Amino acid sequence: MNWKKFFIAFIAAFVFLFVFGFIWYGTLMQGAHHEVPTLLRPEADFKSYFGWLILGHLVMAFFFTLLCVRFVTGGGAGANATLGILVGLVYAGPHLISFAVQPLTTKIVCGWIIGAVIQFTVAGAIIGAIYKPGAQTT
Amino acid sequence: MKKFIIAFIAACIFIFFWGWLLNGVVFKDVYAQTPNLWRPQSEMRSLFHWIIIGQALVVFAFVMIYASGFAEVASLRECGSDCFWKLQPSACVWPYTQCNRFQEN
Numbered sequence: 045m046n047w048k049k050f051f052i053a054f055i056a057a058f059v060f061l062f063v064f065g066f067i068w069y070g071t072l073m074q075g076a077h078h079e080v081p082t083l084l085r086p087e088a089d090f091k092s093y094f095g096w097l098i099l100g101h102l103v104m105a106f107f108f109t110l111l112c113v114r115f116v117t118g119g120g121a122g123a124n125a126t127l128g129i130l131v132g133l134v135y136a137g138p139h140l141i142s143f144a145v146q147p148l149t150t151k152i153v154c155g156w157i158i159g160a161v162i163q164f165t166v167a168g169a170i171i172g173a174i175y176k177p178g179a180q181t182t
Numbered sequence: 183m184k185k186f187i188i189a190f191i192a193a194c195i196f197i198f199f200w201g202w203l204l205n206g207v208v209f210k211d212v213y214a215q216t217p218n219l220w221r222p223q224s225e226m227r228s229l230f231h232w233i234i235i236g237q238a239l240v241v242f243a244f245v246m247i248y249a250s251g252f253a254e255v256a257s258l259r260e261c262g263s264d265c266f267w268k269l270q271p272s273a274c275v276w277p278y279t280q281c282n283r284f285q286e287n
Contacts, residue, residue: 082218115251130243130250137240141201144232147221 046175050113053174057167058105064166065101068159076151083146108164112171121172128168132161186249193241201237 069077077084085093108131112124136157143153205213213220221229 127247130247133243134240137236137243140232140236140239144229144236145220145226
């Protein structure tokens with residue numbers, strides 16, 4: 045494994061996941077999230093948990109990059125984007141389960157699922173574009 | 183395809199019982215401490231099919247990932263790093279056909 049390219053791909057994936065998350069979940073879906081205030085932490089409380097938000101994105105970016113680099117040997121943006129779609133669908137399942145057990149709105153659950161699929165598809169493409177097959181030298 | 187379906191059904195059964203054991207039994211009391219976060223029992227029952235659909239989706243995507251390449255790459259690793267790195271990256275997205283090609287050589 046080319047650790048330098050892995051690290052660059054990991055950082056790029058982290059930055060994308062974080063920025064996309066802010067735009068999609070934090071901005072575009074802000075109104076939908078306000079419909080279920082009891083389920084979410086208050087703004088002030090949320091700020092004190094910001095470290096956990098960063099950690100969550102680091103964990104997602106690290107393991108998704110690892111999955112792309114180690115198991116999509118053909119590499120490339122397209123192949124990794126395909127893996128990203130499947131990983132996004134893995135995330136979609138728990139969102140549907142959350143909808144069954146928590147008082148979420150249909151708008152929220154649809155937004156989360158679409159967001160997860162887009163997020164991991166694009167993140168996969170970014171990782172594939174950075175960690176190209178040529179990077180796999182001894 | 184036959185193995186895919188068997189793996190899918192087996193994983194579905196495991197995920198369902200594991201979910202029930204962990205969330206429905208082990209964490210039951212913990213969840214009961216935060217009733218405002220959950221739907222009432224009757225409402226949950228009427229939406230139970232979404233739990234099944236959600237679990238089936240997780241399992242389907244997971245088995246697809248495994249069957250699409252994960253298993254082949256893992257088995258290649260077992261035959262040695264030399265074998266693994268000699269694969270032609272341009273041949274295919276997943277290493278399935280590459281593996282066959284390598285074996286032919």
